[in-house]
Amino acid sequence: MPRALLTWIGGRLLGAAATVVAASVLIYGCLRLVPGDPVLALTAGRRLSPEQIEAVRQASGLDQSLVRGYLDWMGGALRLDLGLSLHYRTEVSSLLADRVAVSVPLILYSAVLAVLLGCTLALVSAVRGGAVDRAASVLAAVATATPPFVAAVVLLSVFAVGLGWFPATGAGSGFWDRWWHLTLPATAMAVAAFGVLARVGAAAFSEELGRDHVTVARGRGIGGFALLRDHVVRNALAPLVTVIGVLTATLFVGTAVVETAFGLEGVGSLLVGSVSRRDLPVVQGVSLVAVVVFVAVNTLVDLALPLIDPRVRTGAVR
């Protein structure tokens, strides 16, 4: 590997690590921002003996300096120990592990839906143009503007209550049952991402279609599917993958809304419940995981771009 590439990869990884560290300082610092004694905020609404309050103070590192407390919390997080939930009285990491079985399939399902449908619509509107393109761009604009809770309300009214095709709540058990139960939530979450991908994709595809190399390929007699696959989609892949990376954050946060709307016991509804119970160790743990996932996905996308598009590697595009 050339030296410049190694330096570039190293720089990206360092930047990602710095972002995660800064974000974790922000997440931990929130606890210290609490007006008054932070322990009272942590224990608000819970009847605890002075000994228990003292135990909470020690467990959350509030008896230590800000720096010491942060280092302890972060050191624990590196060992996958995110502290104890004040509400459930169990490890935050084991709470997360229980809930991941709902949230990860939900996020993947909805990502697949958004990418497949969004890219298909983008390709169709770029190739057909005219009225099809205009209708598709209106559909994409409306989809982009649809928040997950509005999509959830519409889907619930039509497909769960009106037609009765899908269940309104619950995550189901077993593969096919879960797949069936998660269809409406995944769709609700995918709508906005679908709209963004359709817009970005249509712009990227139609720009490639107008390029000289496509005209040359047409002149060489290449047409139809092969033209799109090798000369249009391949070249437009880089911007699309970048957008998909950014959209993971939308999906991750979307689980909070969608899992609440459809009564699913996932990481998102755990976050919402913990915020309203002011169960700060859980909120901090989930926030940290969310930021790490988001930064990791976007760093991976950045690192994968030279593999996807050789022009990035040689510096021809950027």
Next chain:
Amino acid sequence: MTVDLTAVRGRSFRARRPWGLWAAVAFLAAAALAGLCAPLVAPQAPGATDLMNSLAPPGTPGHPLGTDSTGRDVLSRVLYGARLSLLAPLGVVLLASLLGITLGLTAARLGGWADIVVSRGMDVVFAFPGLLLAMLVVAVFGPGVVAPVCALAVSYTPFIGRLVRNAAVQEGARPYPEAYRVMGFGGLWVTVRHLLPNIAPMLIAQGTLSFGYALVDLAALSYLGLGVRPPAADWGSMISQSQSAILQGAPWGALVPGLAVLGTVVSLIVVGGHIGGSIVKKGERT
């Protein structure tokens, strides 16, 4: 060389269909007017319950859009709900603009370390989805509107800050600021009098889009029960209060505020896209 013109398809549908823009502007004006004149136009008080008429369907005399599970008039509540639903995101955009312009100009003017610190700080905030930051703040300060508005303002600052910083660096490299400086005008005067007006259209386009996203974030927060507290209501909290009625076959209580959110955000995207698109066209000409 001949160019296959059929392959070149502009995506400037906005220019060809100005009625879409006018519909969007009309919807936004109607929403703003609804919020302003809610006491004059609403048929009922927003909190007035009528238990005899709970879950009345749209078209019931006296309740044009029906009632919710406690018999409150859906139309009146949507009109009154426009106030908080539109004012809170306006606060987010104004605060974020203030922060973004200040930080962006500081970074561009001082350069060097100040520029690096501000830019890296914005990258870190960028890694925080707005809704997540807002939830973190609610967990600390308890549910409400003020704390989430401040949190969202911080998380939307990088969008405006980056724009201002990059534009200020670009404009600063052009001859006219130097010319003014030679004429003895101070740097701040040049910035306020000439630089900001030059980048104003871009700022307005970004602000319009941010308004839409902030509206969605705040409505989501209220929908999750972490934002507006009853008896105050915005569109998000109306949806969550009426969601159980959907399962009883009465979806209007949730659908009407949902469509209000959707219509407002679509309109903001159309208007923001139009302002942004016309800047691009102007930039191509020069």
